[in-house]
Amino acid sequence: MADRGYGQFCPVAMASEVLGTRWTMLVVRELLCGSSRFNELRRGLPRISPALLSKRLNELEELGVVERRCDGERGSPTYYLTEAGEELRPVIMSMGSWGQRWLETQLSLKNLDPSLLMWDMRRNLNPTPLPSRRVTIQFLYQGLTRGQREWWLIVDKAAQHGVVDLCMTDPGHDVDLYVVTELRTMTAIWMGITTVREASDAGRLRLTGTPELASRMEHWLGLSPFAQETKQVTVR
């Protein structure tokens, strides 16, 4: 195993060598989605070890895909994609579209994870159709253990630190909308496999609270970037 590489000058081979190592594409995906701090990245990649994430970031920096910035003197470092990294977007998007179209849904729905789902929802939520006051939405996933069951999204357009907050513990505010469903259903909605309306009609999703929030859920709830890709594989 003298050579880890493919020994080919073909650009596809060269790119595969670099992008094919475990976790690399997902680190880039997280950066493309806007994460920039170490522990923010870890949150989107729960199963990566800190050592490996650090290694990947260094490799990507060495490659010219990632730029590490040490803001201020004292501030903790942040990571951003360079132009080369930004140009990986079409690669990631085409991979994701292909995955959505051709990989078994069952396989995806075996990898249910409320923290990943909520984290994704947090960053894709669209505050525009929401009122200007602070809005609190509680998600309650039936059948999950305590500690995984309850989530709060707090949207405050006037907030200075960031518009959408995600909590796992009761923030204490009055709740404007309760969303009660199974994690599987909510994930299927997020992935575009079903819709809020379908799930509601089937009684698998229950919305209680401010009627305007409930009726406009399809508008403020962002979906996965791949949700509009049509599945080509039957859900078995």
Add this chain to the structure above:
Amino acid sequence: MADRGYGQFCPVAMASEVLGTRWTMLVVRELLCGSSRFNELRRGLPRISPALLSKRLNELEELGVVERRCDGERGSPTYYLTEAGEELRPVIMSMGSWGQRWLETQLSLKNLDPSLLMWDMRRNLNPTPLPSRRVTIQFLYQGLTRGQREWWLIVDKAAQHGVVDLCMTDPGHDVDLYVVTELRTMTAIWMGITTVREASDAGRLRLTGTPELASRMEHWLGLSPFAQETKQVTVR
């Protein structure tokens, strides 16, 4: 290491799991380029072991990306991409384009390989501008060892088995055009890093024989599919 997977429902993660294993993307690339027989694939992937190629083909078949056909009763099997496999083309192309734009040329030119280059040239050669008679073109790579140095491309539009033949031993025909250069130069031309004209003018490529063949070389010599991507990384 209970789980080899990423444990994420995200389609990018799902696709990475499948496409990220070593050699997989390159097997798909070969199939996209038109190879369909086992040893034809091996030719485009010289460093893969037969065992691993077999394994990858089985995995891809299982995934629904590859279809194995056993033509006739007796015939040896062939492999084709399914619709799902064909739809990997944008993934491969975007990876290749990115590689061409952003990965060090030096890295590519470290992976020089005359058999891969000639094999690629064989399948991308454009016979249209060539005369209707049989044409033999000999490539002579200076500085390579005997057995790697001499290559013959035989183009015969009237041939029944295939228009372009590649030989490593003298086919015995009269040679219509001799191409004398270094492997590095020819590879750089193939990759679009330099041109036939540039290399000729610099004396790094010498064409002797039928003047029409020589002058039209830029037209019949196909280039890498990524040759028109502009390098963004300086050649150091």
Add this chain to the structure above:
DNA sequence: CAGTATCCGATGCGATACTG
């Protein structure tokens, strides 16, 4: 030609603990 079978070595990477 089209693969299987077998073996074994390197190393990637996961787990955990620890530090400035």
Add this chain to the structure above:
DNA sequence: CAGTATCGCATCGGATACTG
């Protein structure tokens, strides 16, 4: 918070030889 350090194992895949 943002990593480094260390350890050890599983497993991937490379090499080689063999078969219908």
